[in-house]
Amino acid sequence: MLAGKRILLIIGGGIAAYKALDLIRRLRERGVAVTPVLTRAGHEFVTPLSVSALAGEKVHSALFDLTAEAEMGHIQLSRVADLIVVAPATADLMAKAAQGRADDLASTLLLATDTPVLMAPAMNVRMWEHKATQRNLAQLRADGVRFVGPNAGDMACGEFGPGRMAEPLEIVAAIDAALVAGPLAGRHVLVTSGPTHEPIDPVRYIANRSSGAQGTALAAALRDLGARVTFVTGPASVPPPDGVQVVQVETAQQMLAAVQQALPADAAVFAAAVADWRVANAGAQKMKKDGTGRAPALEFAENPDILATVSQMGAGRPALVVGFAAETEQVVAHATAKRARKGCDWIVANDVSPATGIMGGSENAVTLITATGAESWPRMTKDQVARDLAQRIADAISVAGSR
Template identity: 80%
Template sequence: MLAGKRVLLILGGGIAAYKGLDLIRRLRERGAAVTPVLTRAGAEFVTPLSVAALAGAPVHQDLFDLTAEAEMGHIQLSRSADLLVVAPATADLMAKLAQGRADDLASTLLLATDTPVLIAPAMNVRMWDHPATQRNLAVIRGDGVSVVGPNEGDMACGEYGPGRMAEPLEIAAAIEARLAAMAGGRPLQGRHVLVTSGPTHEPIDPVRYIANRSSGAQGTAIAAALRDLGANVTFITGPATMPPPAGVTVIAVETAAQMMTAVTAALPADAAVMAAAVADWHVANAGAQKMKKDGSGRAPALDFAENPDILATVSRAADRPRLVVGFAAETENVIDHASAKRLRKGCDWILANDVSPATGIMGGSENAVTLITADGAEDWPRMGKAEVARRLAARIAEALT
């Protein structure tokens, strides 16, 4: 997909710059030509020699290169690529991009270009959460810049949270998607795809509920990836911590019963991706008022009833989508249980993942899935949830076209 494409890659200053070296390799193995630009801070983390060796091209560093600037080299550089990519995009580079500052080669290239730009932010979690960075991010997005990441996880500074640069495979997939969209590559144009996401909350009484640890991150990423391929996405979400993506029809629900109603009302669809972590049971004798302690030391007796099986219902519906995709979150015998679930539910594909606490997948930023179809099981490497979403969206597009 990247064969013959030209990517101008700006490597900012941060420990994540080492991922930029792998990104160069990933882009070149996909056929892209990479023109590297290394900021002064970036050169503190990776050397110009290593960048040039991997890119197979000279590294550009100095705005005041007399040879290049005799021919206005920064203008030529900024307009000769198909896409400008900033990875890592530091808080400083994001601020310059948002404010239109141009005091070095990287920021001058970004200001002088009429070529689309994609950034992969990377910084300390406090810097990422700072109101100034979030204001800059909003301006950058409003200017049409694409953003991939950041992911959540452990950081070099010892803190944990959002701010880790997206993995090279995620960034490469985002580059492919951006270039495909620019080229009119929207294979799902005119298709209606239904996506469910997030947990469900099953009330115990008006102030308590039963839930699970799903953040909605995977379903949200899937909806965004399908949208980027041109699909008309109906996004039915439980009370997730991840905000829904822009550009999709959002239907917010709370319980499994409400999700069932919303899903059946959203049919027909060309495809359905049932990524929600729907509770298996609800409390049949939920209290109309808050349950109080009665001094006996005994907990109230809760009667459980089975929730509607949304995946099986959609798979057997009279107006069944052409492609139905389910998820199987397991903690043991993952492939066996997921394969049996696919047959039992009647769906076409199922994505199985191990959500044991040690994996950090439930509620985390990465996923490791196995795609199970009638043809067998296909293991995907552990990667960011956005990359999983793009891979799945591409496979759905292939199946529907």
């Protein structure tokens, strides 16, 4: 699907710039023409020769290139591509783009274009979490810029957390999604997935058997329909999909905070199996046997109800809020009551009794419950359930948007 497309690739200055070389190679393998732009700081991490050799094109760096500017080169560069990709997108590049600055070739190109832009951020975790960067991120998203990553992990500086640039194949998938004019193009969909882990002490936790497979498949299906997907996931046993904004959390309280930060959204789908309770008196140290044979007394507190919080938020509520109900008996009755109690638009209900093999398995059998009633779907793979549900979501958002 990418063959014949042209990408303007802006390579910022950061240790992650080496991944841009592999990204160029992956794009060229798919028949994509890549026009590279290397910032002054980018020169410190990769050489113009290596970039040019892989891209098969001249590397552009100088804003005041007399030969190019005789033909308004920086304007032309910004207009001929199907997509502008910034990888790595440093904190400085994001700040310039958010503020509309144009003091070098890269920032001028971003200001002088109406071409869609995709950024792959890469920076120190403290820089990523800084309020200034988060303000710039929010502004760029409001301006229509798409993002892939950053991922969480170890960094070259020795710290750990979000800030690692997405892997080249993740960026390729995001490019593919950005260039597909699907029914959800320009829409933002929030998806939660996986279990939550509620600590008992530093080494033990309460969890459930959710693998996160259904939520992951749904995020991928929504991405394939052109949506910008924010994927908030607990500690799932399946990897997150490529080409979506991944936010990894552990607890229900962390998931609620991540959901609130990700809003606004056109639709929100709460597929995560969130723990109803957390341990209120979790130990600061590992709990030990005391020799008496008595188990420690655990006190529980109710976790925040993420689905109800978003369903009932009033101003800023997504146009479509979808919840999931994992039941072991009276599936339709319990799920119907849950929909009314939470205030969401739809509930996707399924029977997760051990005999069904659904929780942790590759198949699902769901009932879609809406204001008009319950619709039972046949048992199928979780990928097919995801595709069918994603299409229903796209249809519903389209109808809501046309009113």
